[in-house]
Amino acid sequence: MKLKGKVAVVTGGSRDIGKAISVKLAKEGAKIVVNYFSSETGAHKTVEEIKSLGGEAIAVKADVSNQEDVENLKTKAVEAFGNKIDILVNNAGGLFERRTLQEFDASFYNLVMDVNFKSVVFTMQAFESIMSNGASIVNISSQAARDGGGGGSALYASSKGAVSTFTKAMAKELGPKGIRVNALCPGMIATKFHDDFTKDQVRINVANATPLRREGSAKEVADLVAYLASDEASFLTGNNVDINGGLAFS
Numbered sequence: 001m002k003l004k005g006k007v008a009v010v011t012g013g014s015r016d017i018g019k020a021i022s023v024k025l026a027k028e029g030a031k032i033v034v035n036y037f038s039s040e041t042g043a044h045k046t047v048e049e050i051k052s053l054g055g056e057a058i059a060v061k062a063d064v065s066n067q068e069d070v071e072n073l074k075t076k077a078v079e080a081f082g083n084k085i086d087i088l089v090n091n092a093g094g095l096f097e098r099r100t101l102q103e104f105d106a107s108f109y110n111l112v113m114d115v116n117f118k119s120v121v122f123t124m125q126a127f128e129s130i131m132s133n134g135a136s137i138v139n140i141s142s143q144a145a146r147d148g149g150g151g152g153s154a155l156y157a158s159s160k161g162a163v164s165t166f167t168k169a170m171a172k173e174l175g176p177k178g179i180r181v182n183a184l185c186p187g188m189i190a191t192k193f194h195d196d197f198t199k200d201q202v203r204i205n206v207a208n209a210t211p212l213r214r215e216g217s218a219k220e221v222a223d224l225v226a227y228l229a230s231d232e233a234s235f236l237t238g239n240n241v242d243i244n245g246g247l248a249f250s
Ligand code: NAP
Pocket: 011, 012, 013, 014, 015, 016, 017, 018, 035, 036, 037, 038, 039, 040, 062, 063, 064, 065, 091, 092, 093, 094, 095, 115, 140, 141, 142, 143, 185, 186, 187, 188, 189, 190, 191, 192, 193, 194
């Protein structure tokens, strides 16, 4: 149990990659604040699963692109588990729709940038004052940040590019305060994200072009998050770690 005694906040922690992260961190001994936005049932199921494993968790609704909601998430986390957070996983994100340049408007721009990037900035800002010495922040960026993403995902890819760059800047700023900041750049991971937005044939083509010849799983991402969150990764900060089956190297 490499996270015993630690408290973790996982944004978008109710399903898919976020759920796998919540459950994995709990299995490693952390108490979990499972944030959700629309998936209330999924959040409560995640909490029940963690409790059935002997862990502790609460579910908190918050739109992480909204600063008031983020403050409320912090308040609820402190009420449940005290004034010290050891792990913050900024997982919430979304593509929303595939659109080309001429199809963008200001509201779509704001939606994509706010959910993927503003959320990371202001969640880190809100939680910084209660992050413990030795704390770890893990931001879920994307392979799209490296390569511009698939068709119609330019704004999503750019928002993730911002997450990756912000991660490096914050590693420098928060390192002297004893807080590590890393990001993951997952390739194609089998979740609702691609069920919703990627054609089956494209998924098959990407898997065939991947040296490991398959999509990744949410569990594989969660295992890497648990490592980066743990003291085993105590000299790692400012990294954007690729997890893509060898599809691309940086
Ligand atoms: P997903 O199945 O689409 O899940 C998205 C998650 O984000 C859900 O838990 C959702 O919560 C949450 N979320 C969305 N908007 C939110 C908001 N305003 N406030 C709070 N939570 C919000 O995606 P996934 O595949 O699990 O992806 C998780 C993360 O990995 C995302 O950041 C995604 O960009 C990134 N990623 C995924 C892949 C992939 O291949 N799947 C690859 C690279 C990066 P609710 O359901 O409660 O609304």
